[in-house]
Amino acid sequence: TGHSFFHLIIGRSRRMQEAIDEVLSEEAFDIVQTEFTPMGCFSLTTDAVKILDAHNVEHDNHRRMSEHAKSLTRRLYYRREARRLIGEETEACRRHDAVFVTSAQDQSLFDALAPDVPKFIVPNGVDTDYFAPAPPASEPASLVFTGMMAYLPNHDGMLYFLDEIFPLVRREVPAARVYIVGSRPPAELLRRASDSVVITGYVEDVRPFVARASVYVVPLRMGSGTRLKILEALAMKRPVVTTSIGCEGLAVSHGESALVAEEPLAFARQVIDLLHDDELRKKLTRAGYDLVREQYDWSVVHRRVEEAYEEIRKRAFLQRIGRAHRGCRESQMAEHSS
Incomplete structure (x- = not known):
């Protein structure tokens, strides 16, 4: 197969693609957000702004796995996966209008794959009310x-x-x-x-x-x-x-x-x-x-997500206006030349 096993296990499902197509054909969305890069293999037939929330950089994760593999077979397997994931994660980025990453480190890794796709750093968060400060440890050691x-x-x-x-x-x-x-x-x-x-x-x-x-x-x-x-x-x-x-x-x-x-x-x-x-x-x-x-705190992260959504939608709107103007100019030039 030309695909990584990681993507074959998680994505590449015909039934999932059919379900996505059905939802997108029945309703109009402003934003469609894909969670995790393996899900980025699916086609999104929609005029909505498309955002990939990457979570991880899987090709780099598998590279690291290869460095600590305990056998030659596993080391070669993870290296192969890393090489194929580079192509798949590049494709996933290019299918979307923007990519959310959790850190500047991940941003630089994805910029190397798809420099023309905008990246926005949206960190992971924590519910500080649920994970509230605890009393002193009951087991000191x-x-x-x-x-x-x-x-x-x-x-x-x-x-x-x-x-x-x-x-x-x-x-x-x-x-x-x-x-x-x-x-x-x-x-x-x-x-x-x-x-x-x-x-x-x-x-x-x-x-x-x-x-x-x-x-x-x-x-x-x-x-x-x-x-x-x-x-x-x-x-x-x-x-x-x-x-x-x-x-x-x-x-x-x-x-x-x-x-x-x-x-x-x-x-x-x-x-x-x-x-x-x-x-x-x-x-x-x-x-x-x-x-x-x-x-x-999730309240802080939430504000960053909203700000990113607004910026991405503005960029997409301006790009569409630009494409429309170019289309008009090309039509006018074609009429003039004829």
Whole structure:
């Protein structure tokens, strides 16, 4: 096949295309918004303004997956997917009048694919009323990570944490315990469960687990877009230790609103320091909470979406006026020459 398996699994459905065609033929819309680039493979026969909300840059995500693949077969597979996704994401961008991205990093990656399609940065957000500040941790030496664990970047990150970082933490903090919270953990991760490694599987509500912990860890080595989990942790006033990929695209600053570390020893050191230093935890959580309230609360993001919609509609209107004028001039020139 000439398509990536990623797109074949998610998109390329004849029944979906028929359903889209039916809806667009029955009703006129001002804006049609497509969620995620794999859905951008569908044709949109409409005069509405078409917006692609990208969420992630999948070709870059798969490139990163290839770098940490555990076998040559997987490494080659992810490289192949990345190459094919470049073409598919380029096509998806060009089918739309504008693209929403979650960060400047993603904007630059999509600009390289489709420079003529306008991009608008619309960050991910968090409901700061729902993810409200929690009281002090009920388990002072506990850590937490939340996410859909069948997703490769999540379980890869936690396997890396358990194998290379957590043992270093436990040397200095023997009572340390980590909660890995999220649905469909793979067998390779489940085998590592113990008294100090709690793997919950699916839970109705992640907030009690975040509230229980002293530190939120985000040891990701791959991924794309921006991580909602960090915004949720900061909104609940939990200090975060993350890799640079984990906080990519978010306006967090090392030493101010989070701690950022790449290597296992440095990551473990940051976790240990937070477990021992109450003042450092308070400093980070104050700054992190202020950050999400000012930049990432859904009310703030909503205003940015409305502003982007208005700007895109104005651009589309002016482009149509321009095309109409050019059409008139061409008709007049044709009549004059005849």
